[in-house]
Structures are given as C-alpha cells and as structure tokens.
Amino acid sequence: MSLAERLARPEILSLPAFDLGGRAADPFGANAIKLDANENPYPPLGPKGVNRYPEPQPARLRAAMAALYGVAPASFLVTRGGDDAIDLLIRAFCRGGQDAVSVCLPTFSAYAHFARLQGARVIEARLGNDFAFEPERLIAAVAGEPDLKLAFICSPNNPTGTPVDPADVLRVADALPDTLIVLDEAYLEFSDTPSLASEANRRPNLVVLKTLSKAFGLAGARVGGLIGPPDIIAMVGRAAPPYPLPTLCIEAAEASLAPARRAIHLERIEELKAERARLAPLLERSPIVRRLHASQGNFLFVEVDDAAGLSRRLDALGIRVRFRENAAPGGVRLTIGTREENDAALRAFGVPVGVERPARRAELVRDTKETRIAVAVDLDRAEPRRIATGVPFFDHMLDQVAAHGNFSLVLACDGDLEIDPHHSLEDCAIALGQALGTALDDKRGIGRFGFALPMDETEAQVLIDLSGRPFCRFEGSFSSSHIGDYPTEMTPHLFRSLADSMRAAIHVRVDGDNDHHKVEACFKAFGRALRQAVAREGSGDALPSTKGVL
Numbered sequence: 001m002s003l004a005e006r007l008a009r010p011e012i013l014s015l016p017a018f019d020l021g022g023r024a025a026d027p028f029g030a031n032a033i034k035l036d037a038n039e040n041p042y043p044p045l046g047p048k049g050v051n052r053y054p055e056p057q058p059a060r061l062r063a064a065m066a067a068l069y070g071v072a073p074a075s076f077l078v079t080r081g082g083d084d085a086i087d088l089l090i091r092a093f094c095r096g097g098q099d100a101v102s103v104c105l106p107t108f109s110a111y112a113h114f115a116r117l118q119g120a121r122v123i124e125a126r127l128g129n130d131f132a133f134e135p136e137r138l139i140a141a142v143a144g145e146p147d148l149k150l151a152f153i154c155s156p157n158n159p160t161g162t163p164v165d166p167a168d169v170l171r172v173a174d175a176l177p178d179t180l181i182v183l184d185e186a187y188l189e190f191s192d193t194p195s196l197a198s199e200a201n202r203r204p205n206l207v208v209l210k211t212l213s214k215a216f217g218l219a220g221a222r223v224g225g226l227i228g229p230p231d232i233i234a235m236v237g238r239a240a241p242p243y244p245l246p247t248l249c250i251e252a253a254e255a256s257l258a259p260a261r262r263a264i265h266l267e268r269i270e271e272l273k274a275e276r277a278r279l280a281p282l283l284e285r286s287p288i289v290r291r292l293h294a295s296q297g298n299f300l301f302v303e304v305d306d307a308a309g310l311s312r313r314l315d316a317l318g319i320r321v322r323f324r325e326n327a328a329p330g331g332v333r334l335t336i337g338t339r340e341e342n343d344a345a346l347r348a349f350g351v352p353v354g355v356e357r358p359a360r361r362a363e364l365v366r367d368t369k370e371t372r373i374a375v376a377v378d379l380d381r382a383e384p385r386r387i388a389t390g391v392p393f394f395d396h397m398l399d400q401v402a403a404h405g406n407f408s409l410v411l412a413c414d415g416d417l418e419i420d421p422h423h424s425l426e427d428c429a430i431a432l433g434q435a436l437g438t439a440l441d442d443k444r445g446i447g448r449f450g451f452a453l454p455m456d457e458t459e460a461q462v463l464i465d466l467s468g469r470p471f472c473r474f475e476g477s478f479s480s481s482h483i484g485d486y487p488t489e490m491t492p493h494l495f496r497s498l499a500d501s502m503r504a505a506i507h508v509r510v511d512g513d514n515d516h517h518k519v520e521a522c523f524k525a526f527g528r529a530l531r532q533a534v535a536r537e538g539s540g541d542a543l544p545s546t547k548g549v550l
C-alpha cells in the first residue's frame with residue numbers, strides 16, 4: 001500500500017474519479033467541436049484587476065443574481081458553479097456513514113459523486129416511462145428512511161431533457177417534510193416549465209439550484225448559486241471556503257448580467273431553442289437513431305444503434321458528444337451548438353445537410369466609462385428587431401434602419417443619459433457600424449448603392465459605398481434643436497461615426513421643412529441603401545470590385 005492509500009479515507013479509496021465521459025480529460029484542441037458538455041457555444045459578454053481578496057459573498061453579484069431569479073439577496077447564495085452548491089449542501093447536512101441522499105436515475109452524476117465523497121448513502125429511485133418523473137416512485141423509494149437529508153430532482157433532467165411538473169416537486173416536498181428537496185434548474189431557461197425559485201423562498205424544505213454556465217454561456221467562470229429560505233442559505237454558506245469566487249469570475253459574471261446584455265442573452269436562448277427544434281426531426285431521420293427523447297434542455301438525448309460507429313465518425317470530424325450508456329443503451333447526449341456545429345454533428349449521424357453560405361452575423365460588446373453597449377446583427381434575417389438606447393426617438397431611427405435595411409438588429413445601451421444623450425447616441429452608432437462591418441467581413445456578393453426617398457415635403461438621398469475607406473458627406477441643416485430627447489445636431493455626427501466604424505463612404509443629402517421628417521428620412525434612406533448594398537446577388541461569390549478586394 002502506498003502512503004497515499006494508507007492515509008486516504010475509505011470513502012475516497014472506493015470512490016471512482018468523477019465521470020466526465022470518455023474524452024473529457026483529453027486536451028481540448030483548437031478545432032474541436034465541443035458538443036459534449038452542454039456549454040453555450042457563444043463567447044461570454046464581458047472582464048480585469050486582482051490585488052485584493054474578493055468579497056466572501058460578492059454583494060453586487062449576489063444582488064444581480066437574486067434579482068435575475070426574482071428573490072431577495074438573503075435567500076441567495078453565490079457558489080463556485082452549481083457543482084459547488086451540490087457539494088456544500090451535502091457537506092453541510094450529511095453525516096458520513098449515516099445520512100442519505102436520494103437521486104432519480106438516470107440523472108446528473110454529481111449528486112451521487114459528492115454524496116459518496118462525503119460517505120453519505122445514495123438511495124436510487126428511478127424515473128418512469130419516457131423518463132417521466134413520478135413523485136410516488138421517489139416517495140416509495142425513500143419510505144422508512146429516517147436519515148434522508150437531501151432529495152435531488154433535476155428539471156429539465158440531465159441527460160434526458162425531461163422537465164418535472166412543479167406540482168410534482170411540491171408534492172414531494174409536502175410528503176417529506178424532514179428532507180430538503182433540491183430542485184436543480186440548471187437548464188430551466190431553455191424550457192417552458194415555470195421556475196420554483198420564489199416558492200423555494202417561501203417553503204421551509206425546498207432549495208433551487210441555479211447556474212450561469214448554461215444559459216449565460218459562463219461555464220469557464222464557474223458561477224452558480226442556491227435559492228432557499230435564509231436560514232438554510234446561511235447554514236450552507238458555513239461550509240464554503242472564505243473566498244470561494246475569484247475576482248475575475250465575479251467580474252465576468254457581473255458584466256454578463258449587465259442590463260444592456262440581457263436582450264442578446266435572450267436572443268441566444270431563442271436561437272438555441274430554435275436549433276433544438278430544427279435538429280430533432282432531422283436526427284429522427286438518422287439511420288442509426290432508434291429513439292429521440294423530447295428535450296427541454298440545450299441538448300438532445302437519443303438512443304442509437306452502432307454507438308461505436310458513431311463514435312468513430314465523430315472522432316474523424318473532431319466532434320465530441322456525451323455517450324451515456326448508463327442512462328439508456330446506446331444513449332447519446334448531444335449539446336445544441338451553433339448552426340454550423342449542429343450541421344457537422346448531423347453529418348456524423350448520417351443525416352445529409354447542404355453546405356450553407358457562411359452566416360453574416362456579428363455580436364459585439366462595447367464598454368466605456370460613459371456607455372455599455374451590446375449589439376447583434378444578422379444580415380440574413382429580418383427579425384428580431386429590439387432596440388433600447390435609452391433615447392426613444394433614436395430607437396425609432398435605428399428601427400427604421402434595420403427594418404428598411406431588412407436585417408435583424410438587437411441593440412441595448414446603458415448610458416450616462418443623466419449627463420447628455422450625446423455619448424449614448426455616438427457610441428451606439430459606432431457599435432452598430434462595427435457590427436455591420438464585421439458581419440459583412442469579406443464583401444463577396446454585395447454591391448454599392450444609393451437610395452432617394454420622399455417623405456411629405458422632405459426629400460433625402462443616401463449613397464453608400466462599402467469601400468473599406470471611411471468618408472462622410474452630409475448636406476442639410478435643421479432648425480429645431482431637439483426631437484424629444486434627440487439632439488438634431490447629432491445627425492451629421494452619427495452618419496460620420498457610422499461611416500468611420502463601417503469603413504464606408506456615406507453621402508447624405510436632405511431637404512425639407514419638418515425636422516422630424518428630415519431626420520427620419522435620412523435614417524430610412526440609409527436603411528434602404530444598406531439593404532441594396534448588402535443584398536446577396538447571384539451565386540454570392542463575386543466581389544463588386546475590379547480590384548478583387550474591398
């Protein structure tokens with residue numbers, strides 16, 4: 001026996017390493033398509049500085065997360081990911097060699113892993129047909145168990161994607177008044193099931209587990225939390241180390257939860273749900289898929305014939321998924337990635353998919369002392385358009401640009417409007433111009449255009465050349481200083497910001513009597529000119545320049 005083996009607790013000696021799946025310990029590799037860990041494929045929206053210890057419970061982040069889930073800060077404990085919350089619960093409440101936890105199999109393996117680490121017993125109940133949660137089964141499985149401290153219920157369940165009816169969770173909570181029911185809502189944002197967060201605040205024996213890893217794309221920052229009655233939250237907090245969350249992770253989470261980021265997060269969740277809906281029927285056509293389970297998570301669970309063949313094809317394509325033979329024979333959990341990643345996975349499943357043109361999308365965040373902005377554009381979709389700059393008239397103008405430009409625009413700005421709208425307007429124009437420039441990337445298949453537009457007595461003309469050389473000419477003047485909160489004198493300035501950040505030549509000429517009409521006509525005509533300039537023509541591969549580059 002080695003020294004390590006002689007020193008180790010018996011629980012540790014008999015504990016297998018935490019099972020993250022076959023390939024999870026391999027180095028990532030730059031081009032790996034990671035569809036194995038239910039991460040969000042988009043980069044986080046937000047980080048800097050570390051000479052001090054962080055706050056033990058970072059107050060601002062705690063308040064932001066509590067608000068996100070609709071509970072009071074005293075009812076919320078920030079933890080180092082949801083995994084840490086599971087470990088803290090077990091260490092705070094389970095005596096080794098005596099107390100028990102229950103799990104409903106097949107489910108997330110961390111519950112049993114941390115329980116075994118603590119030396120707690122694991123009572124295994126089973127889900128019913130189609131992995132439906134049946135409260136009576138769980139209640140029967142734990143009957144007569146005096147030391148059942150924690151009952152884990154996962155909704156939607158990992159790896160099966162099945163949601164649990166909140167009424168069934170409450171039924172279990174009522175039936176087991178001396179047990180703490182732990183409802184794991186790691187994937188709730190992707191489901192139609194209502195959260196029990198506010199109920200956890202009210203009941204003595206219900207806690208709800210949350211994480212920013214999945215819906216908020218922050219798996220690498222390790223931030224999650226627990227919602228429950230304040231006495232339970234304080235008790236669980238005693239088991240935590242003094243400074244559990246690194247400052248950088250706190251900052252990354254705070255940045256990501258900033259109000260200006262909200263619209264883009266919601267949009268990404270919708271996009272992942274839409275991809276889940278697109279993928280499900282396609283996977284059912286796969287020659288190897290025996291069964292597909294309806295999932296409410298950011299993943300799909302299928303049972304396949306020939307898992308070994310699938311594994312070889314996935315390897316050859318550099319794609320990782322999670323094989324879950326222990327959940328169902330031939331069980332495979334496929335995380336929903338980007339459209340391109342999902343198409344690559346479909347090919348490995350033997351589902352033919354065409355090669356699409358590269359997406360013309362861009363997302364960016366732009367933070368300064370004066371403004372925090374998040375913007376997403378998709379030139380190949382007309383919806384959604386959601387704009388909140390804090391200046392209603394300018395929202396309306398940008399909406400006109402996107403509507404007439406026929407592209408999707410989500411833009412939110414948190415700016416120093418209490419000083420002046422100037423910074424917000426200018427920074428929004430810069431961010432929009434950069435996003436448009438990035439989405440256009442190489443300018444294959446687009447043209448150079450102009451548009452003239454009458455609006456009652458007003459006439460506006462906008463010419464655009466996406467030339468790569470910024471230039472702006474604005475001819476026109478305004479007689480009133482403001483339209484609502486919008487300063488009319490900003491108009492030429494905004495077109496200059498757009499020209500600089502898009503690296504385009506923009507010529508605007510406007511004539512008329514009514515300033516509202518004149519400003520609106522400029523933005524509309526800009527949208528129309530942009531629509532023509534970015535429309536894909538023909539095969540979409542010709543550059544609209546004889547130089548071969550733009």
Ligand SMILES: *Cc1c(COP(=O)(O)O)cnc(C)c1O
Binds near residue numbers: 082083157222
């Ligand atoms: C991913 C996951 C968690 C927690 O993840 P963290 O990254 O540790 O926050 C919790 N429960 C389930 C079911 C999960 O799949």
